[in-house]
Amino acid sequence: MRHLQLTDELQEQASLYAVGALSERETADYVRHLETDQCEVCRAAAMELQGAASLLAYSVAPATPSPSVKARLMEQARQSVPAERPQPALRRPGWFEWVAGAVAVGALAALFLVVQDNRALRRREDELTSRISQLEVQLVQQRGLIATVTAPQNRVIDLAGQGTNVGARARIFWDQPGMNWVFFVRDLPQAPNGSVYQLWFVPKAGMPVSAKVFNTESNGLYQLDIPLPGGLNDLKAAAVTIEPEPGQLQPTCPFALLGAGE
């Protein structure tokens, strides 16, 4: 058991231990407490008090042993130290040393390759980590999008392809309370060079209002999340026209997609 603070009782025990006043059994128990329990409180107290007790040795009359004590001690110590082995003369390495050397070189080469592989793996790991982060962001965006398009308050406007774009389709998820459109396009070929597609809000009264200039991807897809301008929630239709770059203030060209708003 480790103690949390030094009480008088613990101080007493440490003092008795330091001056050697504990019985043999008490000393063994105390040493076990210090070493096995690793009680820092008692260890610190015991160490300091043993230091103080050891100073009692300076209170006795000084005396010196005879030189024979040192002579016996040093003789015994020298005999306990193994003699140094003579260095062998340099000789040509035998086949064993050659094999050992080759194995060592091979091990170093293998280690070098492992280190290189490690670096490549770490680069790949970094790339994958970055890609995962991007995908996680996209996932969050897609989930948000799904929540938006499936909201119960949404109206749906389907747009049909017009003229040469009869195969194209578009759908608008109209969040009327939130005044927001989520606009999906499919199978609409990319606009010809020098032209762009333009999405229009077509109000019941007044002129069409430009929502967005865009171009589809090479696979004919396009996606847009756009708020409605203030005061423009009463719409008659939604339309996409093909306009000269960079787009127009009002529709000038034929419709590519058209859908009724009510």
Place this chain on the structure above:
Amino acid sequence: MTDDRRIEQEDHDLIRRMAARDVNALDAFYDKYRGLAFSLVLRIVGNHADAEDVTMDVFWQVWQQSQRYDSSRGKPAAWLITIARTRAIDCVRSISRQHTKMENVELQNGPAGASSEPEPFVVADIRQAVREALETLAENQKVPLELAYFEGMSHTEIATALGQPLGTVKDRIRTGMAHLRKRLKAYL
């Protein structure tokens, strides 16, 4: 660096070298502390022949255990003194021959080499400080301390020898040690 810290650092170096089996380090360590160790051992065992045998055993133990010395447990000198006291007490307990314990070691006329040699100033300084600290200690605290430390008596044996309650003896040892620790803090 103070003298005391310099000495402690030198001692740590000597023990490190002894751990590496450098007999010259043992030689130096012995020369440095033979007086202190032998004086204590002689005080406890009471005769030169046994004291010299025990002193040799003490330094032999230091040599053998130098690799296990843990500086976090205390200074090298304190470690040596603890070994010296323990071996001296063991010698007294195991001895079967009857030797007359000297009451006053300073009056002893023994074999050549028994007289003390001049001490380094630091040792003399510590010796003076310890004596002064003991002089300020109450007699009823000093006696149990000395009986425990120099005679190897347990608290129960001291209580019996002095005819005092065990609790009183324990408390006086505790307060006596607290007093010594406070007075000699600079040397710890």
